[in-house]
């Protein structure tokens with residue numbers, strides 16, 4: 001099990017796998033009328049012998065944007081992939097603890113994976129539209145879930161493309177291959193695919209890292225818009241991005257969620273020394 | 285002094301590589317010229333239309349009747365039958381190996397496919413004659429088990445490894461992101477296969493089928509042993525036939541040099557050459573199309 005980076009901590013006993021002194025201060029209690037959409041409790045995950053998540057506990061508020069930050073290899077993607085059970089695709093993964101979506105533990109039983117992944121959709125680092133037409137890309141989800149067909153499907157495709165601001169540009173090009181689009185448009189299309197299946201949560205793993213700054217800004221604008229309808233969890237290497245778009249932020253280090261709280265708090269008065277070091281750019 | 289020696293060495297080496305590189309081209313040209321020269325002479329005896337279209341192949345009656353239509357049809361029937369068996373089975377097997385089988389079984393299956401491709405065709409033919417032919421005769425109640433269908437089964441066996449290996453490569457070459465994208469949208473494993481993976485692997489799968497044909501259309505030994513070698517136009521697949529390849533193999537030894545029969549056999553060779561060439565070319569087109577995307 002190779003850690004991609006983080007080697008600089010590998011020999012430091014206090015940051016190894018020894019018991020933590022400082023407990024993360026979470027889950028935060030939200031105000032009245034604010035619902036917890038996802039709650040992960042005491043989540044541990046091993047790739048073979050290597051423990052990639054250590055006792056992670058956090059709560060994601062409905063219709064908000066939650067950012068996960070931390071240096072490379074600290075387990076952000078792993079945590080994200082736990083939330084829609086995408087880690088199930090990897091051999092030799094062991095998971096302990098619970099993840100509740102709308103109060104139901106998604107690991108409790110074999111469960112209905114397609115339904116879970118429909119509800120908790122995912123946007124990848126590299127935009128990955130299928131090598132099909134633009135229309136077929138958006139229609140893919142509704143088709144596999146038998147949600148709509150014919151005219152109804154046309155309507156759904158339009159509605160989904162409108163939701164990501166692509167309809168006006170692409171409405172005459174729906175039959176073209178989606179691989180011809182620009183990177184930013186592809187990423188929007190991938191979000192439209194989720195809108196089409198009426199996902200409630202959108203997990204984004206570094207969704208802008210393949211994009212230029214201007215396209216990044218546009219996607220961030222889109223995220224603020226989408227917040228009205230979706231709960232968003234975003235992994236990012238870009239701290240400014242986390243500060244700009246998110247409501248809550250979690251800082252991870254070597255598999256642990258060191259600190260989790262309101263973004264303004266994390267960036268202005270972090271409680272943990274390690275968080276402070278990271279956001280002030282002393283490492284990472 | 286030393287330097288000029290090195291230069292001479294380099295020059296020699298370069299020439300050698302050039303020769304090896306061009307040798308294959310030279311051989312192809314030589315073979316084709318030879319075939320053409322020997323084969324074209326048959327058209328002093330029969331017209332091209334007659335040669336390809338006449339229904340009788342009696343090369344040693346006098347005058348010789350040199351119509352290769354029954355042979356062409358024999359080859360087509362045996363090959364088509366082989367494809368009808370090997371393509372669906374081969375593609376299904378490739379999907380199973382690439383996408384469904386658990387890891388350990390996958391390795392076992394892949395080695396089995398490799399072993400299958402290593403069996404010499406004459407050995408397969410031998411098994412065909414001693415096991416398959418009597419079995420078909422009894423099981424289907426045929427007058428003889430030496431039929432086009434027996435040949436198809438033999439050839440299907442030989443085409444399968446090619447089809448499986450190349451389709452599997454094509455399936456594995458479908459980018460992981462596509463599969464992940466589909467799964468993350470809640471598609472089941474099956475839906476992912478049908479809607480995304482087949483789509484991505486399609487050109488490669490077509491190429492696999494074409495190369496499978498290419499592999500078997502020139503096959504001689506096993507086919508000659510189990511198809512009965514009757515040069516008549518077959519009405520069903522359960523009758524004896526004779527293929528183009530078997531005709532050349534069986535008759536070349538007997539045909540006196542310079543006779544119409546002798547030239548006709550070379551012309552049969554040209555026909556085979558052209559068919560194989562066309563098939564390989566099509567397969568290449570599909571393979572390249574697959575790579576470009």
Ligand SMILES: Nc1ncnc2c1ncn2[C@@H]1O[C@H](COP(=O)(O)OP(=O)(O)OP(=O)(O)O)[C@@H](O)[C@H]1O
Nearest residue numbers: 002003004047052071072073074075076077078090
């Ligand atoms: N399939 C796997 N098998 C074994 N180890 C893995 C696997 N995937 C990730 N890891 C390890 O788990 C740790 C966490 O990986 P993860 O991808 O979650 O980190 P990350 O925070 O997303 O990093 P990055 O910022 O580079 O994307 C790393 O040390 C990585 O090497």
Ligand SMILES: [Mg+2]
Nearest residue numbers: 076077078205
């Ligand atoms: Mg990652």
